[in-house]
Amino acid sequence: MSLEIDRASLLVRVPGAATLASIERALEGAELTLGIAASEVAVGDWLARGAPGAPSSFADPADHLVAGLTATLADGSATIEVRPSPRRAVGPDLIALFVGCHERFASIDHVWLRVHPRARGGEPRRVALPTEHLDLDPPVSSDEAALLDAIARELTR
Amino acid sequence: MADSPPLAELTRALPDVRSSSDPADRVAYARDLWPRHHLAVRAGNVAEHRPAGVVWPTSTEEVARVVRWAHDTGTPVVPFGAGSGVCAGVLPNERMIVLDLKRMTRWRELDERARTLDVEAGHMGLPLEEDLNRRGLTLGHFPSSILCSTVGGWVAARSAGQCSGKYGKIEDMVLALECVTGTGQIVTLRHRTSGPNLIPLVVGSEGTLAVVTSAKLRLHPKPEARAFAAFSFPTTEHGWEAMRALFQAGLRPAVARLYDPFDAMLARRGAVKKDGADSGGTPGLGAAALRSLLRRPGAINELLEGSFGSAVFGGSLLVLIFEGDGSASGDPDADLARARRILEPMKARWEGEGPAQKWLLHRYSVSYRQAPVFAAGLFSDTMEVAAPWSKLSALYDGVRRALGAHVFVMAHMSHAYPDGCCIYFSFAGTAGPPEPGREGWDARCEATYDRAWRAALAAAVEAGGTLAHHHGAGRSKAPRLSTELGDAGIGAVKALMRAFDPKGILNPGNLMPDAPSPYVDDAHPKAVTV
Numbered sequence: 001m002s003l004e005i006d007r008a009s010l011l012v013r014v015p016g017a018a019t020l021a022s023i024e025r026a027l028e029g030a031e032l033t034l035g036i037a038a039s040e041v042a043v044g045d046w047l048a049r050g051a052p053g054a055p056s057s058f059a060d061p062a063d064h065l066v067a068g069l070t071a072t073l074a075d076g077s078a079t080i081e082v083r084p085s086p087r088r089a090v091g092p093d094l095i096a097l098f099v100g101c102h103e104r105f106a107s108i109d110h111v112w113l114r115v116h117p118r119a120r121g122g123e124p125r126r127v128a129l130p131t132e133h134l135d136l137d138p139p140v141s142s143d144e145a146a147l148l149d150a151i152a153r154e155l156t157r
Numbered sequence: 158m159a160d161s162p163p164l165a166e167l168t169r170a171l172p173d174v175r176s177s178s179d180p181a182d183r184v185a186y187a188r189d190l191w192p193r194h195h196l197a198v199r200a201g202n203v204a205e206h207r208p209a210g211v212v213w214p215t216s217t218e219e220v221a222r223v224v225r226w227a228h229d230t231g232t233p234v235v236p237f238g239a240g241s242g243v244c245a246g247v248l249p250n251e252r253m254i255v256l257d258l259k260r261m262t263r264w265r266e267l268d269e270r271a272r273t274l275d276v277e278a279g280h281m282g283l284p285l286e287e288d289l290n291r292r293g294l295t296l297g298h299f300p301s302s303i304l305c306s307t308v309g310g311w312v313a314a315r316s317a318g319q320c321s322g323k324y325g326k327i328e329d330m331v332l333a334l335e336c337v338t339g340t341g342q343i344v345t346l347r348h349r350t351s352g353p354n355l356i357p358l359v360v361g362s363e364g365t366l367a368v369v370t371s372a373k374l375r376l377h378p379k380p381e382a383r384a385f386a387a388f389s390f391p392t393t394e395h396g397w398e399a400m401r402a403l404f405q406a407g408l409r410p411a412v413a414r415l416y417d418p419f420d421a422m423l424a425r426r427g428a429v430k431k432d433g434a435d436s437g438g439t440p441g442l443g444a445a446a447l448r449s450l451l452r453r454p455g456a457i458n459e460l461l462e463g464s465f466g467s468a469v470f471g472g473s474l475l476v477l478i479f480e481g482d483g484s485a486s487g488d489p490d491a492d493l494a495r496a497r498r499i500l501e502p503m504k505a506r507w508e509g510e511g512p513a514q515k516w517l518l519h520r521y522s523v524s525y526r527q528a529p530v531f532a533a534g535l536f537s538d539t540m541e542v543a544a545p546w547s548k549l550s551a552l553y554d555g556v557r558r559a560l561g562a563h564v565f566v567m568a569h570m571s572h573a574y575p576d577g578c579c580i581y582f583s584f585a586g587t588a589g590p591p592e593p594g595r596e597g598w599d600a601r602c603e604a605t606y607d608r609a610w611r612a613a614l615a616a617a618v619e620a621g622g623t624l625a626h627h628h629g630a631g632r633s634k635a636p637r638l639s640t641e642l643g644d645a646g647i648g649a650v651k652a653l654m655r656a657f658d659p660k661g662i663l664n665p666g667n668l669m670p671d672a673p674s675p676y677v678d679d680a681h682p683k684a685v686t687v
Contacts, residue, residue: 009545009576010405050351058375061325062409062574067545078645084545086577087326088623089315090630090641091650091668092366093357101353114576117405133271134332134375136350143344148353150656155649 005030005115011067011084012115016044016108027115035116044108050100056136065114071098071106075156084112097151104148105155163232163254164210170226174219175260178210186211186255189242191633192538193606195531200599208235208249215260217335217343217370223256224368225341227662235664236364238310239281241302243539244631246314246363246667256368258309265371269294272376273332278309278369295379297324297411300627301521309369315361317579317627319520321572322404323411323480326627328360330375336367339658343370358653363629364664366657380411380480384489385513386496388505389472392464393417393568394550396473399503400573401546403477403496410496412478413573414516418466420567420583421474425512444533451535451565451587458561475505476513530585536602537585540613544622545577551620553580559616560584563609572626579626584609615640630668639670 003026004013012032014023024038036054046052047066054065068084082094097105140148164178177183187204188194197205214220227234233253240247249255258279265275272294276285282303289295299318300306310316312334317326324330334346334356344367346355359366390396396415403410416424450457460466467473477496481487497507530537540560544552553568560566564586572579586609588601595601614637617624624634624641639647647670654661666672 006545006547008401008547011545011576050349052351056350057325057329060409061329062322062404064574064576067576073645078648080645080649081643082646083621083623083641084576085543085623086545086574087317087328087543087572087579087626089317089361089625089627090623090634090638092362092653093328093360094642094646094649096354096357097649099354100349100351104353131270131272133268134273135271136332136348137352138347138349140349140352141345141347143342144346144353144355147338147344147355147656151653154652154655157652157655 001026005032006084006112007032009067009084010115010117011112013084013110013112014043015110016047017042019043020046023113028118031118032115033118034113043111043113045103047099047108047111048101048103058134058136063114066095066099066111067114068112069095069098070109070111072109073106073155074104074152077156079109080106097155101148104152162209163230163252166230167210167212167223167226167232167254171219171222174212174214174223176210176212182211183207183209186237186240186247186257187249189240189245189247189631191243191245191631192527192536193245193603193633195527196536196599196603196606199531200597206248206250208253208255209251211237211255211257213257213260217261217337220256220258220261220368220370221337221341221343223254224337224339224662227254228340228660231660231662233662233665234368236309236313236368238279238307238313239302239305241305241310242314242629242631244314244625244629244633246629246631246664248632248666258368258370259307261370264288266373267292272378273373274376275333275371275373276308277371278307278312280308282306282308282311289376290379293379294376296330296374297377298327298330299520304521308372308374312360312369312372313363314629315627317572319414319571320411320480322413323409324377326572328357331356331360331372332375333373334359334369335371336369338367339660339663359657361629362653363631363667365654365667366663368663378482380482380489382481382483382489383411384479384493385510385517386477386493387508387510387512388475388477388500389421389508390475390506391472391504392467393473393553395504396475397546397549397570397578399475399500399505400570400578402499402503404573404575406495406499408479408492408496408499410477410492411480412476412513412516413571414476415570416474416476417568418470418473419461420569421472422470423567424474424476424516424569425471444535448534448587451585452589454565454586455562457565458557462557472506474508474512476516478513478517534598534602535585535587536606537583538606538610539628540582540584540610541579541626541628542582542617542622542624543572543577543579543626544620548621549578549580552617552622555616555620556580556582556613556622559612560609562612563605582613632667632672632674635668635670635672636674637670638668
């Protein structure tokens with residue numbers, strides 16, 4: 001597996017086909033961890049499903065899971081690269097087309113993931129936890145479904 | 158005075174929606190706060206881009222009716238919050254209608270148990286925060302523009318506040334968006350953890366995908382306690398390594414601001430006079446002396462950079478504010494104690510609480526000091542870029558060098574994350590020497606301004622940074638967007654625009670690299686090559 005570690009930024013670039021478990025094993029030597037329960041699911045598939053099991057961004061708003069990625073459109077017509085950046089404000093966040101969209105629009109070729117030092121010490125992070133009353137997974141409405149259809153149509157036009 | 162054709166048609170079709178084509182209103186809505194507009198105004202071109210008229214809807218239904226009318230008639234519409242954008246996101250023409258959301262200010266639902274607020278897009282920032290504070294809550298979003306910006310504007314521009322270290326940026330706060338697409342359809346987009354989430358597409362789309370009419374925002378308890386601290390470092394790089402260490406250790410100071418040596422000197426002095434009033438006059442040495450000095454920005458920048466600047470101004474300065482509820486698990490003093498343990502081996506020198514407390518007191522003051530600069534015949538602007546920590550040094554050096562050839566530049570870092578940081582460059586310049594076709598003072602200022610921006614944007618991308626962290630791209634950075642997003646990325650953005658707005662009536666030209674350039678010809682060629 002081709003794996004690129006940016007130690008200073010605590011980022012790792014991995015192929016979409018790499019499994020979480022194989023990434024975790026590769027990170028061990030660098031004293032890093034994904035910080036999630038590793039499994040044999042490919043990271044691209046895992047992200048396409050919305051990264052189940054990953055900490056919610058609402059738990060630590062200053063952090064995020066995906067810093068950048070490369071993805072190929074579903075019809076193979078183009079490859080989109082979102083370069084790693086902690087945040088950006090240059091129009092729509094294209095990462096939203098790939099994470100949680102079940103590969104409807106594109107499949108992830110490579111992804112830059114946030115990693116964590118393996119031995120951080122005992123002190124907990126001071127983060128803003130969400131309340132238990134927040135509904136973070138509502139069903140897709142018919143209006144949203146219509147927009148998703150339109151996006152799929154236009155991306156391959 | 159008779160209405161201009163598009164507005165006359167609109168008032169006939171929707172007589173109950175408040176509108177105006179009064180010349181004063183059209184001038185007032187002709188621009189946002191892009192500093193290059195200020196140069197045009199100073200040159201006497203008060204409103205080169207005035208719209209056909211302005212409408213002030215009071216409900217989502219009225220917004221939808223206006224947009225449906227615009228869709229049916231092919232009339233371009235420019236959504237407008239409080240006009241405090243700085244990237245030419247608002248640049249109408251006489252065919253366009255400006256849609257001002259500021260009459261939409263209702264709180265639709267406050268859920269104190271779930272800590273959420275559904276608020277209409279036209280609500281101004283500061284009164285929103287003050288009302289929340291009275292209920293023991295905070296949004297945690299404090300952009301420098303909080304006095305002159307709206308919820309909808311924050312969402313549209315992907316705004317960041319001064320406490321992003323703890324609360325994140327606006328995109329981290331939105332749980333749902335109600336918006337009107339380019340066909341006039343009202344849709345509600347919901348945040349999801351394991352399914353498609355359309356919110357990040359509309360957040361930051363700068364009025365090109367939909368008109369945001371309300372946002373359901375996440376709230377937090379108002380902090381019960383704060384801990385203040387400031388540390389100086391021998392160099393700026395020592396300072397950002399300290400910030401990196403703090404955020405990668407899991408600490409989340411609400412405020413973490415690192416000033417380079419010159420900016421640190423200004424921060425130590427305080428942004429305003431002791432009585433809290435802006436001077437209103439020309440700063441410091443006097444206008445003529447400043448103009449003369451800024452004609453040689455390269456020499457000044459070289460002098461102030463590096464060890465000389467650090468020695469004279471006392472190094473870089475890191476201001477920290479931790480917030481918490483005062484409980485054992487949210488004790489800001491404990492966080493600060495931990496920060497000190499991390500920083501002390503990193504050449505940090507304790508500067509006390511004073512600079513942080515002073516910063517909090519004057520946190521919005523510096524945003525209102527542009528007018529004297531422009532009145533002195535100069536110009537000033539800011540540029541906020543970001544990169545992973547590994548590329549921060551290249552980004553800092555590259556952009557600083559690129560800007561420094563044209564303007565006087567200083568920098569601070571005010572939004573840090575575990576994986577990277579935003580660098581906020583502030584710069585001031587003046588007119589270059591006369592050149593053919595550009596003899597006037599303001600035209601020469603525009604040329605300097607455009608060349609500085611062109612060089613800096615190219616340097617940012619070359620260093621692996623992003624063109625914008627929280628001001629948005631607008632039309633001012635659009636000519637360079639393809640260098641960051643690539644042709645495929647731009648293609649995806651255009652596809653999104655067609656999906657949300659098939660006729661392209663929403664803020665057309667914004668965010669588009671191939672749209673007509675707002676710049677002088679030689680500074681930003683319409684076809685930009687990498």
